[in-house]
Structure formats: C-alpha cells, structure tokens
Amino acid sequence: xxxxxxxxxxxxxxxxxxxxxxxxxxxxxxxxxxxxxxxxxxxxxxxxxxxxxxxxxxxxxxxxxxxxxxxxxxxxxxxxxxxxxxxxxxxxxxxxxxxxxxxxxxxxxxxxxxxxxxxxxxxxxxxxxxxxxxxxxxxxxxxxxxxxxxxxxxxxxxxxxxxxxxxxxxxxxxxxxxxxxxxxxxxxxxxxxxxxxxxx
Amino acid sequence: xxxxxxxxxxxxxxxxxxxxxxxxxxxxxxxxxxxxxxxxxxxxxxxxxxxxxxxxxxxxxxxxxxxxxxxxxxxxxxxxxxxxxxxxxxxxxxxxxxxxxxxxxxxxxxxxxxxxxxxxxxxxxxxxxxxxxxxxxxxxxxxxxxxxxxxxxxxxxxxxxxxxxxxxxxxxxxxxxxxxxxxxxxxxxxxxxxxxxxxxxxxxxxxxxxxxxxxxxxxxxxxxxxxxxxxxxxxxxxxxxxxxxxxxxxxxxxxxxxxxxxxxxxxxxxxxxxxxxxxxxxxxxxxxxxxxxxxxxxxxxxxxxxxxxxxxxxxxxxxxxxxxxxxxxxxxxxxxxxxxxxxxxxxxxxxxxxxxxxxxxxxxxxxxxxxxxxxxxxxxxxxxxxxxxxxxxxxxxxxxxxxxxxxxxxxxxxxxxxxxxxxxxxxxxxxxxxxxxxxxxxxxxxxxxxxxxxxxxxxxxxxxxxxxxxxxxxxxxxxxxxxxxxxxxxxxxxxxxxxxxxxxxxxxxxxxxxxxxxxxxxxxxxxxxxxxxxxxxxxxxxxxxxxxxxxxxxxxxxxxxxxxxxxxxxxxxxxxxxxxxxxxxxxxxxxxxxxxxxxxxxxxxxxxxxxxxxxxxxxxxxxxxxxxxxxxxxxxxxxxxxxxxxxxxxxxxxxxxxxxxxxxxxxxxxxxx
Numbered sequence: 001x002x003x004x005x006x007x008x009x010x011x012x013x014x015x016x017x018x019x020x021x022x023x024x025x026x027x028x029x030x031x032x033x034x035x036x037x038x039x040x041x042x043x044x045x046x047x048x049x050x051x052x053x054x055x056x057x058x059x060x061x062x063x064x065x066x067x068x069x070x071x072x073x074x075x076x077x078x079x080x081x082x083x084x085x086x087x088x089x090x091x092x093x094x095x096x097x098x099x100x101x102x103x104x105x106x107x108x109x110x111x112x113x114x115x116x117x118x119x120x121x122x123x124x125x126x127x128x129x130x131x132x133x134x135x136x137x138x139x140x141x142x143x144x145x146x147x148x149x150x151x152x153x154x155x156x157x158x159x160x161x162x163x164x165x166x167x168x169x170x171x172x173x174x175x176x177x178x179x180x181x182x183x184x185x186x187x188x189x190x191x192x193x194x195x196x197x198x199x200x
Numbered sequence: 201x202x203x204x205x206x207x208x209x210x211x212x213x214x215x216x217x218x219x220x221x222x223x224x225x226x227x228x229x230x231x232x233x234x235x236x237x238x239x240x241x242x243x244x245x246x247x248x249x250x251x252x253x254x255x256x257x258x259x260x261x262x263x264x265x266x267x268x269x270x271x272x273x274x275x276x277x278x279x280x281x282x283x284x285x286x287x288x289x290x291x292x293x294x295x296x297x298x299x300x301x302x303x304x305x306x307x308x309x310x311x312x313x314x315x316x317x318x319x320x321x322x323x324x325x326x327x328x329x330x331x332x333x334x335x336x337x338x339x340x341x342x343x344x345x346x347x348x349x350x351x352x353x354x355x356x357x358x359x360x361x362x363x364x365x366x367x368x369x370x371x372x373x374x375x376x377x378x379x380x381x382x383x384x385x386x387x388x389x390x391x392x393x394x395x396x397x398x399x400x401x402x403x404x405x406x407x408x409x410x411x412x413x414x415x416x417x418x419x420x421x422x423x424x425x426x427x428x429x430x431x432x433x434x435x436x437x438x439x440x441x442x443x444x445x446x447x448x449x450x451x452x453x454x455x456x457x458x459x460x461x462x463x464x465x466x467x468x469x470x471x472x473x474x475x476x477x478x479x480x481x482x483x484x485x486x487x488x489x490x491x492x493x494x495x496x497x498x499x500x501x502x503x504x505x506x507x508x509x510x511x512x513x514x515x516x517x518x519x520x521x522x523x524x525x526x527x528x529x530x531x532x533x534x535x536x537x538x539x540x541x542x543x544x545x546x547x548x549x550x551x552x553x554x555x556x557x558x559x560x561x562x563x564x565x566x567x568x569x570x571x572x573x574x575x576x577x578x579x580x581x582x583x584x585x586x587x588x589x590x591x592x593x594x595x596x597x598x599x600x601x602x603x604x605x606x607x608x609x610x611x612x613x614x615x616x617x618x619x620x621x622x623x624x625x626x627x628x629x630x631x632x633x634x635x636x637x638x639x640x641x642x643x644x645x646x647x648x649x650x651x652x653x654x655x656x657x658x659x660x661x662x663x664x665x666x667x668x669x670x671x672x673x674x675x676x677x678x679x680x681x682x683x684x685x686x687x688x689x690x691x692x693x694x695x696x697x698x699x700x701x702x703x704x705x706x707x708x709x710x711x712x713x714x715x716x717x718x719x720x721x722x723x724x725x726x727x728x729x730x731x732x733x734x735x736x737x738x739x740x741x742x743x744x745x746x747x748x749x750x751x752x753x754x755x756x757x758x759x760x761x762x763x764x765x766x767x768x769x770x771x772x773x774x775x776x777x778x779x780x781x782x783x784x785x786x787x788x789x790x791x792x793x794x795x796x797x798x799x800x801x802x803x804x805x806x807x808x809x810x811x812x813x814x815x816x817x818x819x820x821x822x823x824x825x826x827x828x829x830x831x832x833x834x835x836x837x838x839x840x841x842x843x844x845x846x847x848x849x850x851x852x853x854x855x856x857x858x859x860x861x862x863x864x865x866x867x868x869x870x871x872x873x
Contacts, residue, residue, distance in 0.1 A: 087817040091855065092714060092754040099713070130407025135441055138407060139448035139518030146522045147713075154714040158754060162817040 026171045027086055034086040034159075035172075035179040038093075042101045043183060086172075090162045096155045100148065107144050117145060118189030118197055123156065123177035124149045128189050128197055152176075227251075238345050239384035241267040242278075256285035259294070266300075270389040270424065272361025277301040282313065292317035298328065304364065305357030305371070317341070333358070333375075345384040349393075352377050356400050362389065363402075366422065366429040368467040368492065369409065374400025380420075388424030395420050400440075408494035409469075414440030414451065416458075428465035433458065444488075445496050448518035452478060452510075467492030481510035501538045508532055508555070524712060527560035532569070545637045547576035551584075558592075563711050565592040573605050573612065577637050581607040583615060591620065595661040598622045611635050614646075623661065625653030625670070644680035648687075649673070655695055667734045669695025675705075684708040696734075698726035698743070714755050721748040728767060736865050737780050740809070742771025758854075760815050766825075767809040770838060774803050780864040781834055781845055783857070784811055784822065805839035813852075820852045 108125070111117040111133075118128040125148050130138050156176060160169040181190040184200045192198050227250035235242040244264035252258040261280040267273060282296015294315035300308040311330040318325075319341065326337040332353045339347040356374035363371055365388065380393030396417035403410040418435025436455040441448065461473040471488040486501040508530040512520075520528055536550035551572030558565035568589025574581040583606045591598040599621030606615055614632035632646035655669035673691035690703035701722045708716040723746040732740050746765035751758065773781075810825035811834055824832035824847055832850070837843035 090754075090759050090818045091757050092759050095755065096714065127407075131403055131405065131410075133407065135401075135403075135410050135412045135443055138410070138443055139521070142446065143518065143521040143526075146524065150524060150712060151714070154709075154712075154754075157716075158714070158759070161752065162759065164760075164816060 026168055028171075028175065030086040031172060031175045032179060034088045035176045036183070038088055038097060038155075039176070039179050039183050042097065042104055043185075086159070087162055088159055090158065092158045093155060093162065096151050096158070100151055100155075103144065103148055103151075107141075108148060111141060111144070112185070112188045115187070115189050115199070116141065118191065119177075119180045119184055121177055121181075121191040121193060121195060123173045123180060124152050126191075235263075239268060239270050239386055239389075243267075252283050254283075256283045258282075259284050259296070268361075269386070270362075270365065270384050272364040273303055274361075276303045280313065289318070290320065292319075303358075304361035305355060305359070307355075307358035307361075347382045347384070349378070349380045349382050349391075351380070354378075356397065356402075365389070366424050366431065366464050367469065369402050369404040372401040372403050373412065374398060374414070376400075378420075383425075385425045388426075388429065390423045390425055392421040393419070404494060406494040408445050409443060409490065411442045412440060414442070418458075428463040428470070431460075431462045431464070433460050433462075435459070445490070445494060446519045446522055447515060449515045450513070452481070452514060454479075468497075478510075478514065480507055481514050482506050495542075496540075498541045499538065500540075501536075504534075504536045504538065506534045506536075508534070525559055529556070529558045529560070531556045536572075545577070548636070549574040549581075559711070562592075563594055566590070567592075568600075573607075575607040575612045575636055577610045579609070595663075596622060596658075597661070598627070610637055622650075623653045623657040625672075626651050627653075642679055642681055644678075646678045648675040648678055650675075650691060655693060665734050665736070667695060667730075669693055673701075683712075685710065696726040696728075696730040699724040700726070717751075717753040717756070719751050721751055723747065723765070728771070732777060738777025739774040739803070740767070740771060740777050741773075742767045742806075742809075743769050744809075758815060759818075762812075762814045764812045765810065767806075770805070770807050772803045773806050773809070773835070773843075775799070775801065778804065778835075778843065778845065780861075781809070781811075782847075783860045783864055784813075784834060784847060784852075801841060804837060804841065804843045806835050806843065807838040808836045809834065815854055818854045820854045820857060822847055822850050822852055 108117065112119075114132050116127065116129055116132040117125050120126045125145055127138075127141060127145055130141070133141055156169050156173040157166075159172050160166050181200075184190055186200055188200050189197050190200060227248060230247045230249075232245040232247075233243065235245050242263040242265070246260075246262045248258075248260040250258045259280070259282055261278075263278045265275045266278045267275065277300065279299040279301075280296060282294050285293045287293055292315075294313070294317075296313050298308055298311045298313045300311075303309075308328065308330060311328050314327040316323075316325045322341045324339050324341055324344065326339075328335045328337075333355060334350075334352040335354060336350045337347050339345075354376045356371040356376050359376065360371050363369065375398050376395060378393060378395040380391045380395070383390040394417070398415050400414045400416075401410075401412035414437055416435045416437035418433060420435075421430075421432040423430045435458050437451055437458055438455050439453055440451050442451065443449075457475070457477040459473070459475045460471050462469055462471045464470070469490045471486075474486050474488050475484070477483045482505070484501045484504040486504075487498060488496070488500075489498040491497050512528065512530045517528075520526075532552060532555035534550055534552045534555060536548065538548045539546040549572065553570055555569040556565075556567050557569070566588055569586070570588070571586040572584045573586055574584050583604055585602065585604050587600070587602045589600045591601070601618055601620045603618045604615035605612055607613075612634045614629065617628055617630035618632070620627045620629065628649040628651070630647050630649075632644070634644045635642065651672050653671040655671055656666050658671065659666045671691060671693045673689065675687045675689040675691070677686075677688035679686045685707040687705040687707075690701050690705070693700040693702070699722075701724070703720050703722070705717070705719040723744060726744045728740040728742050728744050731744070732738060744765060744767045746763065748761050748763045751761040753759070808825055812823040814821040814823075822832065824834040825836055826833050831846045831848040833844060834847050835843060835845040
C-alpha cells in the first residue's frame with residue numbers, strides 16, 4: 001500500500017515537473033531565427049520587408065533536464081499540441097518594423113557608425129557618447145533614442161503576445177538583445193554582460 | 201612659502217649681479233633640476249644670461265616642465281627669451297617672447313611678453329599678447345601670489361586648465377574679457393571680478409551638460425582653495441544654446457539674468473543658489489545638483505513663472521519630445537514650484553489663470569485650464585480647484601468641468617465627484633487618488649460611471665458608420681499600474697435593440713505610439729436587421745448573441761481575439777448577405793450553376809448562423825456551427841430553397857479578410873479568386 005502511495009506521489013511529482021518544463025519551454029532557436037529576420041530587414045536598407053513566413057520549429061535540445069527528456073518520451077502529444085514556433089509578423093510588429101527601419105535609415109545608422117549611440121545588453125539603444133555630437137543635435141538624439149526604445153519595448157511585448165505567451169517577453173528581449181549585438185556592424189558599440197561598452 | 205620665494209629672488213639677484221659684474225661678452229649658463237615657488241614648480245631649468253651689446257642683458261630661460269597646479273598646467277614646456285634693461289628710473293624692463301608647449305588650450309604658444317620690475321614701487325607688471333589676445337598682470341613684488349589681471353579677447357580654451365581644477369568640463373570656444381583680482385595659493389586660486397564672454401562654448405565628458413554660442417557678462421567669484429570649490433556668478437546672458445541633462449535651452453537674443461552659487465567636488469556640481477529670469481518666458485529661484493555622471497540629483501524650483509509658448513519653445517521642447525510628446529501647442533501662463541531628488545518627485549504645485557494645451561497628433565487637448573494643484577510627498581496641502589472649458593481625448597470632446605483637489609500624505613485626491621459632459625452624456629469621476637511619486641506600481645485609482653453617452657456621436661467621432669445607441673456603465677475600480685490602466689467592472693452599450701457589454705478592460709500606453717487595449721466583449725440579443733442596415737452588409741433578420749474574448753487592440757487595430765457569434769433563433773438572409781458571409785469561409789461569390797440558382801431568390805430562410813474566429817498573429821482560425829474534416833457550417837438554412845454555407849478554409853489571413861469585408865460593406869463586389 002505504502003509503495004503504491006509513494007509510486008503515485010512520485011508519478012504526480014514527475015508529472016508536475018513535466019508540466020512546468022513544457023510550459024516554460026521557450027523555442028530559443030526559432031526565436032533567434034525570427035529575430036534575425038526582423039533585425040536583418042531593419043538594419044539592411046536594401047532588403048525587402050520581412051516575408052510573411054513563420055520559422056520552423058527547432059526545439060533547443062541542449063539544456064534539457066533528464067526528467068524532461070524522459071517525459072518527452074512519455075507525453076509526446078504535449079509537444080505536438082504546444083508546437084514551439086515564434087511568429088513575428090503581425091500588423092503591429094509590421095508597423096513597429098517600418099518605423100524602426102525608417103528611423104534606422106534616417107537617424108540611427110550614422111549615430112551607431114559614429115559611436116554616439118550603442119546597443120545595450122537589454123535589447124535597447126542608449127546614448128553612449130553624446131560628446132561626439134554637435135550640441136544642437138544632442139537633444140534630438142535623446143528623443144530618437146527614447147522613440148526607438150519605446151518601439152523596441154512594444155516589439156518585445158507584442159512578439160510575446162502574438163505567440164500567446166506574454167510571459168516570454170523577457171526571453172524574447174534577451175534573444176533580440178543578443179541578435180542585435182551579433183548583427184551589429186564592425187565599429188558599432190554594444191554593452192557586454194557587465195554593462196561596459198565595447199566596440200565590435 | 202615665502203622663504204622659498206625669497207630664496208629664489210635671492211638666486212635671481214645673484215644671477216643678475218654675476219651677469220653685471222662679469223666682463224663683457226661673457227655668457228653664463230645656469231641649470232637647476234627643480235625650482236619651486238608658491239603655486240609654481242619648474243623642472244629641468246636652464247637659464248642663459250649674456251650681454252646684448254647695447255647695455256642690456258640677453259636672457260634665455262627654458263624649463264622642460266612647468267607645473268602651475270592652480271591653473272591646471274602640468275608638464276608644460278616653457279621657453280622665455282628677451283632682453284633685460286634698466287631705465288632711468290632704475291626699473292628693470294624685460295621685452296621678449298614666450299612659448300609654451302602643452303599648455304591647456306594651446307595657451308601662449310607664441311606670445312610677446314613685456315615685464316617691468318619696479319623695486320621702488322614694489323610692483324611687477326607683465327603684459328602678454330598673442331594675436332588679438334591680451335593679458336596684463338600687476339603684482340606686488342613682496343607678494344607675488346596676488347595679482348590684478350586684465351584680459352582682452354582671451355580664447356576661453358586658454359582657461360581650460362583653470363576650469364579643469366574646479367570642473368570636469370572643458371571650454372570649447374569663445375573669447376573672454378575680464379578684470380579680475382587673483383590670489384594664487386598652493387592648493388588653488390581665488391579670483392573675483394568682472395567678465396564678458398562672447399560666443400562661448402563648453403562641454404563635459406559625458407556630453408550631457410554643454411553650451412555653445414553663449415554671450416554674457418557679469419560678475420564672477422571663484423574659490424578653489426577650499427574643498428569643495430565654490431563659484432558665484434551674477435550674469436546676464438544673450439543668445440546661444442545650453443544643454444543641461446534632458447533640458448535643452450535656446451536662449452533668446454534679449455538678456456537673461458542668471459545668478460548662481462555653485463560648489464563642485466570630484467566632478468559633481470551643486471548649484472546651491474540658482475536664479476534665472478527670462479522676463480517673457482521663464483523665471484525661477486531654485487537649487488540644482490548633478491552628480492559626476494551628469495545625472496540630476498536634486499532640482500528644486502520655487503517661484504516658477506512660465507509664459508507659453510515662449511517657455512516651451514526656449515526651454516521645454518526637447519524634454520517633452522524625449523517623453524514622446526512632439527510639437528505640443530501650449531499657450532498661456534503658469535506659476536508653480538517643483539521639487540525632485542534622485543528618488544523621484546517630492547512636491548509640485550502649479551496655478552494658472554488660463555492655459556491651452558494640445559499635442560500634435562490630436563490625442564489630447566485641454567482648453568481654458570484655470571486653477572491649480574498642490575501636491576507634496578509628505579504632509580497635508582491646502583485644497584485647490586482646477587477647472588477647464590474643454591478636454592479632448594482622441595476624438596472624444598468633453599465639456600467643461602470643475603474639480604477640487606487636496607494632497608494628503610503623498611496622495612492627491614479629488615475632493616468632490618467630478619462630472620464631465622461627454623458626447624451628450626456624462627462621465628462621473630469619483631474617489632480619485634493619484635500618487636505622483638509612484639513611478640512603478642499603483643499610481644492612480646478612481647471609479648468612473650458613464651451615463652447616457654450617445655453612440656451616434658461616438659461612432660461619428662470614431663469615423664465609423666453612425667448607429668444609434670447609448671453607453672452606460674460603471675468602472676468601480678480603475679487603477680493605473682506601471683504604464684497600464686486596469687479597469688474593473690464594465691460598460692454596457694444599448695444598441696441595435698440589444699446589449700453589448702465590455703468587461704475586463706485594460707489600456708496600456710494610451711498616448712504612446714502603440715497603445716494596447718484589451719477587453720472581453722459580450723453581445724446579447726442584437727437585432728441583426730438594424731446592424732446589417734448600418735453596416736451595409738446585405739440584410740439579415742433575427743437576433744445575435746456572441747462574445748469576443750481576450751480582445752487585444754494595438755494602436756486601435758485588433759491583433760488577437762476569440763470571437764464566437766451565433767444567431768440561433770432563425771430569420772431571413774438576403775442574397776447579398778449570403779455572398780458576404782461566404783467571405784468569412786475564405787471564398788468569394790458562389791459561381792456556376794449554384795450561383796445562377798441563388799440569383800433566382802432575393803432572400804432565404806435560415807435556422808442558425810454561427811461563426812467563430814480565433815485571431816492569433818494575423819491568422820484567423822475559423823469555425824462555425826459545427827466543425828468536421830470537410831469544413832464548418834456557417835449557415836444552416838430552413839425551408840426552401842434550403843441553403844447551407846460551409847466554410848472550407850480554416851486558416852484565413854486576417855488582413856485579407858478585413859479588406860474583403862471592407863470591400864463587401866462598401867458595396868463593391870468581392871473579388872473572385
């Protein structure tokens with residue numbers, strides 16, 4: 001009897017852990033691909049607007065717990081139902097994309113080139129060295145940076161929401177932060193994990 | 201100190217004496233590793249004294265490293281050459297050149313120097329000139345650390361070294377005229393006098409505090425001998441641009457009086473007295489403190505008087521733009537006070553006898569604002585009244601209202617329920633409590649009641665097809681949490697002879713570029729005949745129920761919802777409405793034989809119409825009355841001819857669907873694909 005109770009408890013525990021593992025599963029690879037596509041079309045002025053293609057599910061397998069792997073075998077249906085996929089193209093993100101792309105072309109690009117503005121570690125932009133700019137431009141640059149950050153914050157929120165996982169916002173932000181920095185052109189500045197500015 | 205200096209004078213005397221006594225044509229070279237004077241240190245000094253053949257002495261003095269800490273000069277190479285003569289009054293006259301290498305701002309890179317030493321009068325006079333810049337200095341011989349200085353057209357950058365001793369910033373441009381009394385000490389300098397600056401510029405390492413093109417004149421006292429260093433300034437400034445953190449000021453062409461006392465320590469600047477008077481725009485008394493990073497640590501403004509639009513154009517525009525409010529139109533005047541520190545807002549108060557305000561995108565405008573608000577983070581403040589003639593939020597025009605406010609323990613509350621006329625109805629705001637200091641968490645709580653708001657006026661304001669109805673309801677709890685307004689309770693719209701209720705509303709960033717509205721909507725017993733006539737969809741009779749759950753509008757466009765619509769009581773549907781309904785199934789107008797048959801009838805009887813759509817990331821997952829592998833039934837007919845509309849496309853692209861619906865309701869035939 002006691003054995004049975006223990007058995008049931010263990011099963012329940014494993015099931016609980018399993019549920020949690022699956023629910024918090026974040027499709028890192030898919031998110032990276034989607035972020036790359038978005039960032040690529042913002043940074044590359046010649047590229048066309050992002051094609052309405054959703055990225056294929058690419059479960060990240062590197063950080064799986066053994067318990068979760070066992071559960072993968074036991075309940076594959078859960079995965080099938082919760083197919084990891086990151087969708088980025090909605091009317092909102094398109095609007096944000098277009099604003100960001102235009103802003104990048106018109107103002108941000110030269111600011112990044114000169115090192116006055118850099119990419120932060122939390123997926124935003126910041127004025128790194130205002131002294132590089134003529135005085136009368138500094139206030140305008142502050143406003144541009146504030147505008148860009150409002151759009152970026154809204155983007156991360158909307159991507160999480162569009163994928164029906166508002167709780168993914170922080171992970172999406174982190175993924176974007178990494179990809180912005182990876183795709184930064186040589187000479188641009190970015191913040192490393194400690195917040196110090198580095199030049200690419 | 202005095203001893204060292206007399207020591208040096210003695211040495212200098214010996215040197216002169218040797219020079220005078222020695223036979224003609226002789227030259228004497230002297231070298232010293234270090235020569236120290238109060239506030240002055242010379243290293244690797246070489247002096248050469250010789251006869252110039254005209255009764256005078258040729259002097260050459262070269263020092264590889266000169267340090268004048270009080271001037272901020274470090275390791276400056278100096279080269280002084282000239283002739284020394286004695287005139288009839290037994291004064292020593294020196295005429296020559298001075299070249300400094302490595303002085304801040306490239307000061308005195310090639311200057312002419314004239315010196316007069318008058319032992320009888322106990323004075324040393326030095327005149328230095330380089331191009332248009334002139335500096336003259338007079339000092340008593342027995343107290344060489346005290347000097348009267350007169351500067352004309354001196355490049356401001358030459359004072360870079362001096363500035364660097366009190367401030368991390370640097371002068372970038374401009375010319376300086378000044379008459380100053382200067383006392384040099386080992387640890388610093390004391391100076392006071394009159395000055396005039398033209399086209400001056402300065403900048404800081406972080407670039408957050410800077411100025412350019414500034415003209416001004418006034419009185420200045422500087423004392424860097426103590427810690428912290430202290431500056432007193434009373435000046436009148438004209439023209440130019442100033443950047444102070446988030447504030448970018450464009451100074452007018454008429455004089456602006458600035459008077460301040462500042463202390464600086466390790467790069468931090470503390471304005472313990474700050475008075476600005478720009479008569480037709482902005483006046484205040486206050487204190488202001490920046491830390492070494494250029495961040496505002498304290499700002500306290502008293503007796504603030506602002507006149508708009510001048511104050512906005514000259515001082516407020518850049519700051520508001522950073523906050524996302526571009527091109528605000530603001531008119532009128534305002535008196536007030538403000539107190540904030542590193543932790544946030546401590547108190548503010550304003551009072552106006554007429555202010556108009558409108559943002560450029562038409563999201564918000566206030567007309568005829570009168571009265572004021574007085575808030576403090578602690579304690580109790582007197583009651584104030586605030587009235588306005590008109591308030592417009594987006595396209596919703598609200599009428600005049602009077603409000604009474606009081607601040608207690610950091611919460612600003614509405615003393616009396618506020619009634620605002622809106623769209624032929626009324627909104628009553630009560631139990632409002634606002635905590636301005638709370639940057640995060642709950643900032644505002646209130647309850648709202650809506651009564652008799654005219655949907656016809658509302659739909660007109662929104663640019664929709666006009667429909668009749670009234671909106672009412674209560675939101676017993678509205679909370680402003682972080683950047684989101686959460687609303688408890690709900691609104692009910694009586695329209696189309698039925699009810700639409702909106703619950704669980706929340707609104708995020710209402711005045712930002714991407715406002716997010718989420719809500720649940722319930723539809724009860726809507727008369728579809730009335731509805732379809734308004735939206736020109738064809739005609740359907742019968743009643744409709746339904747729900748639109750988890751609706752999410754971003755920038756007022758739907759991006760997600762779970763909609764379920766059902767007309768279950770039967771009725772008739774016109775041919776045009778049938779065509780339009782097929783749009784939902786992803787199809788166009790029925791063609792071929794089917795279409796030809798359909799065209800014989802004007803209306804059809806139906807038993808049920810049902811449609812569901814789950815919108816997620818621009819794809820709508822469609823469903824109907826029943827779903828099977830083949831498709832889903834949208835309409836189940838009754839009687840003859842028996843009609844059944846089945847949708848086959850379960851995944852419909854939302855933008856395409858919207859454009860088709862738009863085309864359908866605008867009367868143009870849907871595109872056949």
